[in-house]
Amino acid sequence: xxxxxxxxxxxxxxxxxxxxxxxxxxxxxxxxxxxxxxxxxxxxxxxxxxxxxxxxxxxxxxxxxxxxxxxxxxxxxxxxxxxxxxxxxxxxxxxxxxxxxxxxxxxxxxxxxxxxxxxxxxxxxxxxxxxxxxxxxxxxxxxxxxxxxxxxxxxxxxxxxxxxxxxxxxxxxxxxxxxxxxxxxxxxxxxxxxxxxxxxxxxxxxxxxxxxxxxxxxxxxxxxxxxxxxxxxxxxxxxxxxxxxxxx
Numbered sequence: 001x002x003x004x005x006x007x008x009x010x011x012x013x014x015x016x017x018x019x020x021x022x023x024x025x026x027x028x029x030x031x032x033x034x035x036x037x038x039x040x041x042x043x044x045x046x047x048x049x050x051x052x053x054x055x056x057x058x059x060x061x062x063x064x065x066x067x068x069x070x071x072x073x074x075x076x077x078x079x080x081x082x083x084x085x086x087x088x089x090x091x092x093x094x095x096x097x098x099x100x101x102x103x104x105x106x107x108x109x110x111x112x113x114x115x116x117x118x119x120x121x122x123x124x125x126x127x128x129x130x131x132x133x134x135x136x137x138x139x140x141x142x143x144x145x146x147x148x149x150x151x152x153x154x155x156x157x158x159x160x161x162x163x164x165x166x167x168x169x170x171x172x173x174x175x176x177x178x179x180x181x182x183x184x185x186x187x188x189x190x191x192x193x194x195x196x197x198x199x200x201x202x203x204x205x206x207x208x209x210x211x212x213x214x215x216x217x218x219x220x221x222x223x224x225x226x227x228x229x230x231x232x233x234x235x236x237x238x239x240x241x242x243x244x245x246x247x248x
Contacts, residue, residue, distance in 0.1 A: 007021060007025070007048065007049055011049055011051075016055075018054075018056070018058040018059050021049070021059040022058075022063060025040070026063060029063070029069070029079060030164060030167045030168050030171060031171050032172060032226070035079065035225070035226070036078075036079050036225065037079065038078065039078050039079075040079065041077075067080060068165075080228070082165050082227050082228065083165055084227050084228060085235050087212075088235060088238070091209060091212060091213070091237070093159075093162055094163060095206055097158070098143065098205050098209060099202045099205055101146050101147055101155065101205075102146060102189055102193060102204070103198040104150040104151075104198075105193045105201070106193045106196055109196050113145075113149040113193075114193065114194050116145060117142070117145060117146075117190045118190065120142050120186075121142075121186060121190065124139070124179075124183045124186065125183055135179050135182070136170060168226075169216065172219050172223050172226065176215070182208070182211065185204065188207075188208075189201055191204075192204050206242045217234065220234065
């Protein structure tokens with residue numbers, strides 16, 4: 001894929017251009033339409049979109065802040081490898097944030113929130129036999145709903161910024177995505193929230209967000225060129241204790 005090919009030709013001229021370019025490039029990188037080491041051209045995108053280079057440059061800087069590209073002086077901008085340690089760190093931080101979010105919801109269960117989450121579980125179940133891509137969108141919606149319902153919209157925005165590298169791993173793992181298992185884990189979280197069990201909700205969400213750890217070595221083995229390993233070795237994850245359960 002060319003850099004310009006990642007950008008739709010119908011950018012909205014009435015809205016800020018840089019966020020649109022950033023969002024489309026970010027999606028292309030996360031979905032692994034680019035490979036690590038591929039170059040993207042500021043001038044090519046600007047020319048193809050009939051815009052100045054400034055909004056493209058701003059988009060590149062934001063992508064660089066998420067570790068998705070590297071802006072190299074005199075060499076251009078390249079797609080980075082997936083930082084294995086960055087994946088582990090992002091998962092760890094996400095677990096800490098979302099464990100508190102579900103505990104907040106379980107402390108004061110809201111019937112309307114439970115109905116919405118149950119409805120989403122049905123939608124997730126309906127795509128089990130279709131494209132795993134459909135589930136990824138529904139999964140993000142589920143976790144965003146939890147954060148919104150807890151009044152933690154800002155926390156979700158932080159999570160979105162943190163999980164870029166995790167999302168790249170998710171798209172690499174589509175071939176063996178355990179959709180049914182993930183839906184059951186979602187259901188367990190909702191069940192604990194509904195009965196007002198903050199500790200149980202904490203255990204359920206932590207277990208759910210650790211699912212990626214069991215798949216990481218296999219994904220790395222299948223896609224070694226996509227990953228950057230510190231010192232060439234696979235680092236061991238560090239987990240927070242699971243309240244009321246056994247740490248893994």
